[in-house]
Structure formats: C-alpha cells, structure tokens
Amino acid sequence: MRAQSYDDGGDGVWAQQLLAQLRPAGRDLGRLVTWLARSTRATVCLQDAHGSLLAGERLPLDASLVADVTAGRVAAAALEDGERHVRLVGIRRPGPGPAAGAVLAVARPAPFDRHTAEILKHTAGVVELLLRERELAESGRRLQRVTADLRLAILQLLMVEDTVSARRVAAGLWPGLLEQDTARVYVVETSPVERDRLAEVCTDATGGRALVVRCPAMDGHVIVVGPSSEVGERLRSLVAARPGTFLGGSPRQRLALTATAYGQAVTALAVARFRPERSAVYATRTRPARLMDPAALCAWAAGVLRPLDRLPHHVRAELLATTGLGLEFTAVSAAKVLGVSRNTVRARMDRFAALLGADLSRLTVRAVAHLALNTEAAHGPCGPGGPPAHPPAGGELTDLLGTRALRSWADGLLGRLEEDGRDLRTTLRAWIAADAHAERAAQTLGVHAQTVREHVRAAEPVLERRLMAGGTDLYEAVLAHLVVGELPVPELDMANHGQSDSPVHG
CATH class of the missing domain: 3.30.450.40 (GAF domain)
Structure with a gap:
C-alpha cells in the first residue's frame, strides 16, 4: 500500500x-x-x-x-x-x-x-x-508470580506443620484465610496446558476463601486448601461445568495435617476419574487401622516413633512430614511439593530410618512406618504420660494384627483375587515380597516380568486400590498379607532407639 x-x-x-x-x-x-x-x-x-x-x-x-x-x-x-x-x-x-x-x-x-x-x-x-x-x-505478571510464590510458600509451611508461620504469611494478603484450625484439601486435575487457566478459575470461584496453588509436582494439578465447606461445593460446580476436569477432596483435617490431607485428596482423585460426576471425597471405607484397638495402636505407634521425641519440635515435624510424603509419593514429587531438593528429602528419610532402625527399602517396613505415621497424624503424638517403654515393635504389631475383625477384613479383601483364573493372589504376594520389583518377582514365579506387571494391574480394579502407584492403597494390601500370615511381620531394629540422633545413612 x-x-x-x-x-x-x-x-x-x-x-x-x-x-x-x-x-x-x-x-x-x-x-x-x-x-x-x-x-x-x-x-x-x-x-x-x-x-x-x-x-x-x-x-x-x-x-x-x-x-x-x-x-x-x-x-x-x-x-x-x-x-x-x-x-x-x-x-x-x-x-x-x-x-x-x-x-x-x-x-x-x-x-x-x-x-x-x-x-x-x-x-x-x-x-x-x-x-x-x-x-x-509486565507489572501485573510480576505481581501474579509473586502472589503464586507466596501461596506455594504458605502451602509448604503447612506441609511441614508450621502453621504459625503459614498464618503469619497469609495474614498480610488474605486476612482470615487460615483462622480456623481445620480445613479440607482438594486437588483439581486438568491438562497441563489448561492448568494456569484452571487455577485462575478456582481462585475466582472460591472468592478468596481458599488457598489456591499450582502443584509444583504435577503439571496438571491445582491444590486448594479450603477451610469453608462452601469451597468444596463451588469446586464441584466448577468441575461439573468443565469436561476433562476432575476433583479429589480430603475429609476435614487439622491444618497441621495438611500433608496427610493432600495424600487423601490425591487418592480420591484417582477414584474421581472413574465417576460420572468426576469428583470424589476420600473414601470412608473400612481402613485396617479402624479395626485395631485404638489405645494399643496409639501406644505401639508412640513406641515406634519414640526415638524422634528428643529432637527439637520443628525438626521432628519436618522429618515426619517429609517421610510421610516420601512414603506416599516419590522422593522427586515430595521434593517439589515441599520446595526442597530430592537429596534433602532422601537425607531426611534416611535420618528417620536410622533413628527407627528401619530399612525403608523393604515394602513391608514402609507399610509399617506408614501405619505409625498415620496413627500419630490421626491421634496426635503420645504425651509425657504415655508408656515409658515398649517391647520390640514387631511383637506388638503382631498382636495388633491378630484381631478377628482384622482377619475377616483381610480374608475378604484378598479373597476377591481368587475369582480370577490367573492366580493374581500368588503374583501379588510375590511382587510385595520382592519389594514391588517385577523382575525379582518374575524370577521367583518363573514367569516374564511383564506378566507380573499385568497381573498387578489386573488386581487393582478387583481390590479397588491403586497398587503400581504406591501409597496408602498399596500399604493396605501389604497389611492384609501380614494379617493373614502370607508375609512375615517385619521387626524394626531397636538398637538405635536409645539414641537421640543416629547418623544419616549414606
């Protein structure tokens, strides 16, 4: 022109x-x-x-x-x-x-x-x-980045039970957000390319009544901490109107148990993917811990975790929170959620393991440690008036697992596998005994490793539990095998229990 x-x-x-x-x-x-x-x-x-x-x-x-x-x-x-x-x-x-x-x-x-x-x-x-x-x-983008970083920092403080600092940081920007002592954690899932837009929509939908964070570990996840029950209703309405979006939520938990609630929300999210409404709350199905004597379970958990009691409170909370996330997810994912390096996560878990004399490379030991951590999370640590000493943890656990109600639960759960002609029960038992290594289990069974993986995946819908992904569902399957006696109950090495701080494993 x-x-x-x-x-x-x-x-x-x-x-x-x-x-x-x-x-x-x-x-x-x-x-x-x-x-x-x-x-x-x-x-x-x-x-x-x-x-x-x-x-x-x-x-x-x-x-x-x-x-x-x-x-x-x-x-x-x-x-x-x-x-x-x-x-x-x-x-x-x-x-x-x-x-x-x-x-x-x-x-x-x-x-x-x-x-x-x-x-x-x-x-x-x-x-x-x-x-x-x-x-x-550009100023608006910088402000959004700073705000997102602050939200993530608050979540990471909650993850390690530092609720005082989390409230202090939140008070300046979102007054009253964390005033309540309890909250629910939700995880909303979409495609990675839609995640930023979903986070904005979640922020608008909750109207400042929730902490909305782009998950640092999963590119398609948005984490929402909502003290108000109205937050869950708004998120369910949001998901219903957006195809390809899923919602998992936890029951109400103390703010100090945000890490536990997050794991529950992720578990519920797996269920939501198979529901027409595309949302689910952490199932209230029977958990093995509910079938154990509460007082005996708490005393056992206190005995297992007693070596940590001499540590400063913030160090103890840090070890528990990090190990809890590391047992529920991978070390890499736990590191991203907590905002630390994967080496830091592994070092903290090694320190936890050294203090307890626990070999966390063994799947049965991880399941037992997970039970102890979840028991304290649900009931709180045993106070000064608790039992001053405990016999070996393995013996106590054997007694806890020996109730008739628990045996009935385990028989019913594992009995579902016997209806499949591929002998899924034998494969699952060998896979757990091999610490979830398909190749080692395959050598024991004399089959191909891919056959082991296929059998474990086939057991997931039968048991209604995720097994390959690890975490709570897998640990429940492990406990069921311990209850029926198909796997030996692990004994923790109590030699280190009298030391306040054993050396970190290399």
Whole structure:
C-alpha cells in the first residue's frame, strides 16, 4: 500500500491508520514502527533508555544527544548528519521526573516537513501509550508470580506443620484465610496446558476463601486448601461445568495435617476419574487401622516413633512430614511439593530410618512406618504420660494384627483375587515380597516380568486400590498379607532407639 501524505489529501488516512494501531488486535510496537517507517519513508529505531533495541532497525546515533534525550534534558532533537536528517523524540516513562523510558529515532534522506513531523509527533504519543501498557502488563505478571510464590510458600509451611508461620504469611494478603484450625484439601486435575487457566478459575470461584496453588509436582494439578465447606461445593460446580476436569477432596483435617490431607485428596482423585460426576471425597471405607484397638495402636505407634521425641519440635515435624510424603509419593514429587531438593528429602528419610532402625527399602517396613505415621497424624503424638517403654515393635504389631475383625477384613479383601483364573493372589504376594520389583518377582514365579506387571494391574480394579502407584492403597494390601500370615511381620531394629540422633545413612 502506498504511503499517503498531506500533499495528496491523505490527512485523514494516516490518522485513521495510526488510530488503528490502538485497537486491541493491533497493539504491537513492531507493527507500529514499521507503519511509521513506511509512512515517513524513513528508517526508524525504537530503543530503551539503556540502548536495547525494542523495535525497528538499529541506527548510528550521537551518544551524547541520546543521553540528553534519555535524561530528559531535552524532550526532542533534530540534526542533519551528512545525507541523513534525523529526529529523536524522548518517550517519557510513568512517574515523576523528566527522564525518558525510551528514545524514538527517525532518519530519512529528505528534510522533515510539517506533515512528516506531525506524523512523528502523534506516533510518539501512541508509542508512549503502548509502552505504558506493556509495563503495566509486565507489572501485573510480576505481581501474579509473586502472589503464586507466596501461596506455594504458605502451602509448604503447612506441609511441614508450621502453621504459625503459614498464618503469619497469609495474614498480610488474605486476612482470615487460615483462622480456623481445620480445613479440607482438594486437588483439581486438568491438562497441563489448561492448568494456569484452571487455577485462575478456582481462585475466582472460591472468592478468596481458599488457598489456591499450582502443584509444583504435577503439571496438571491445582491444590486448594479450603477451610469453608462452601469451597468444596463451588469446586464441584466448577468441575461439573468443565469436561476433562476432575476433583479429589480430603475429609476435614487439622491444618497441621495438611500433608496427610493432600495424600487423601490425591487418592480420591484417582477414584474421581472413574465417576460420572468426576469428583470424589476420600473414601470412608473400612481402613485396617479402624479395626485395631485404638489405645494399643496409639501406644505401639508412640513406641515406634519414640526415638524422634528428643529432637527439637520443628525438626521432628519436618522429618515426619517429609517421610510421610516420601512414603506416599516419590522422593522427586515430595521434593517439589515441599520446595526442597530430592537429596534433602532422601537425607531426611534416611535420618528417620536410622533413628527407627528401619530399612525403608523393604515394602513391608514402609507399610509399617506408614501405619505409625498415620496413627500419630490421626491421634496426635503420645504425651509425657504415655508408656515409658515398649517391647520390640514387631511383637506388638503382631498382636495388633491378630484381631478377628482384622482377619475377616483381610480374608475378604484378598479373597476377591481368587475369582480370577490367573492366580493374581500368588503374583501379588510375590511382587510385595520382592519389594514391588517385577523382575525379582518374575524370577521367583518363573514367569516374564511383564506378566507380573499385568497381573498387578489386573488386581487393582478387583481390590479397588491403586497398587503400581504406591501409597496408602498399596500399604493396605501389604497389611492384609501380614494379617493373614502370607508375609512375615517385619521387626524394626531397636538398637538405635536409645539414641537421640543416629547418623544419616549414606
């Protein structure tokens, strides 16, 4: 398209073209500078106050003159440089003071007449508007990032039971958000590309009544901590209206048990994927711990965890929270959720294991440790009035697992596997005994490792539990095998129980 000027009656044309640069679809500095170059038959350079090119083509400019314009000592300048006629215009930055945030330079072989000078003047005004819009947008993005980082920091403090610090951080931005002592944790799942938009929708839907965090471990997950029951209702309505979105929620838990509630929400999310409403709350199905004598279970858990009691409270809470997440998920995922390195997670779990004399590489030991941690999470630590000493933990656990109700539960659960002609029960038992290593289990059974994996996956819908992913569901299956005597009850090494701080495993 031929550039028009005042001389050919194009006054209104260039003005309309310039105004079009302010339309939402046309706001682009590069496009605007290209239009200016074409309209004035010139070379145009837009650079910031530091000399970085923002749009157009780089021009050789007088450094002292550019410095005067940038500092605001002159608003604009004109000079003739050999065969070039150059105009420089300072683009003011928002705020007090005359300093310019950018410099618009235009060079052309012909002198600047009144018409081209008028185009340059008005274009400079539009450039200023677009630069201010860009700065505001960038400021908004920075504010969003800082806010997201603060939300994540609050969640990570809750994960390690530091509710005092979490409340202190939250009070400045979201007064009253964590005033209650209890909350529910929800995990909303969508595709990774839709996650950011989902987080915004969750924030709007909960209206400041919940802590909304983009999960640092799973790209498609949004974590929501909601003290109010209204939060769950709003999230369910949101999920119902958005196909491909799923919701898992925990029962109400103390804020100090946020890590436990998070694991429960993830478990519920797995169930939600198979429900038409695409949402589920952590199942209230019979748990093996509910079938044990509460007082005896608490005393046993206190005995198992007693080596940690001499540690400072914050260190003890840190070890428990980290190990709890590490047993429920992978070390990498736990590290992302807690905001630490995977080596830190492993070091804390090694320290926990050393204090308890527990070999966490063994699946049965992990299941027992998980039971002890969940018992304390549900009932709180045993106070000073608790039993002063305990016999070996393995013996106590054998007694706990020997109730008639628990035996009935375990027989019923594992008995479901016998209806399948592939002998899933034998495969599952061998796989657990091999610490969930399909290759080792395959060697024991004399089959291919892929057959072991297929049998374990086939057992999942029969037992209504996730097994390959690990966590609570798998540990319940392990406990069922211990109850019926198909696997030996592990005994923890009590040699380290009298030491306040055993060395970390390498």
